[in-house]
Amino acid sequence: MVKKAVIPAAGYGTRFLPATKSSPKEMIPIIDTPVIQYVVEEAVASGITDILMIIGKGKRAIEEHFDRSPVLEETLAQKENFEMLEKIRAISEMANIHFVWQKEMNGLGDAILHARCHVGNEPFVILLGDTLVQSEDGPVTKQLIDVYNQQKGPVIALEEVKPELVSRYGVVDGESISDNVVKANDWIEKPSVEEAPSNLAVASRYLFTPEIFDYLEKTLPGKNNEIQLTDAMREMVKNHPMYGMKFKGKRYDIGNKLGFLKTNIEFGLKDPEIGAELKSWLKDFAGEL
Incomplete structure (x- = not known):
């Protein structure tokens, strides 16, 4: 059974x-919920019970978000806002969560x-924290x-x-x-349109067995002098x-400004509290463009 997940969330977010x-x-x-909470909810809905987040400098807010907040909980209880108290x-x-x-x-x-220490000898999933x-x-x-x-x-x-966008992605x-299942022969990172073996791009969710760590340890720094997961995958598949x-x-890339805005609009239209009003406003606004 797959019960462990890893969520990398250490990047600087320079964009x-x-x-x-x-x-x-x-x-x-996205609306009123942090991106990473949606990611955790996906993992939990898939049967994951133990999650390790990889964080870096300036990421303390992520820890605090998933910790208890007694003062806030007491305030909500005093105001009898029990619905929000339950959500918090x-x-x-x-x-x-570790x-x-x-x-x-x-x-x-x-x-x-x-x-590696968290996973031990078990299969595990990886969910990128900004997608x-x-x-x-x-x-x-769960499908993985x-x-x-x-x-x-x-x-x-x-x-x-x-096909004209394959150079932005890693493809199989x-x-x-x-x-819906492909047996991989190789993984190609950002190929040109002419060199791309397919238009099937890696989509920010992975399930690995522990052997991936052996390949990562042997992987030399590549692009941007960083250890690339795709390089280890290319060796592992051999x-x-x-x-x-x-x-x-659909995949929603929150890592860029336009993707973030589009995602908020799409999620907003589905939101039962604001969806109808947002749709009406968008129609009026689009008519003025």
Whole structure:
């Protein structure tokens, strides 16, 4: 059973400066909920009970968000705002959440290496802390776990992207073995349109077996002098069967300003409290453009 998750959340968030100078990008809200809370909720809905977050300097707010807040809880109780009190308490009770510090920003691969002691000899999932994924078939992380239970090997979430955009992503080189599962031969980081073996891009959710740590330890710094997870994956697939899973749904990249604004609008339209009013306003506003 897959019960452990790792959420890397140590990056500087430079694309959101100056907002991220003292506030983690993972705490930027979509409507009224921090991005990283949505990520944790996805993990919990997938059956995960133990979560390790990799954090860095300036990320203390993430720890505080998932901790109890007795003063706030007492204030809400005194005001008889019991609905909000229940929501606040639920945040700290969702899962067993642990934290470890990545003291230097040496890449995603290095961040994952910090989870070795937490993971032990168990399979585990990775959810990037600044990206949301939604699927009509349920939590994407749960779908990865289902494929792992069938194939007994690492599984990477994939999304179809426009062929002209493949140079922005890591993509899989593989062969379809079912409607939504690909057996990987290689992983190519940001290929040119001409060199791309497919338009199936890695989509910020991974399920690995512990062997990935052995490959990460041997991986030399690559692009930006950082340890790249994709480099370790390329070596691992030579000796261990690996799979990709195409999910039906959408990935929301909160790591850039335009993606953040689009996500807030889409989530706002679905929000039962403000959705109808926002839709009406958008129609009026669009008519003025």
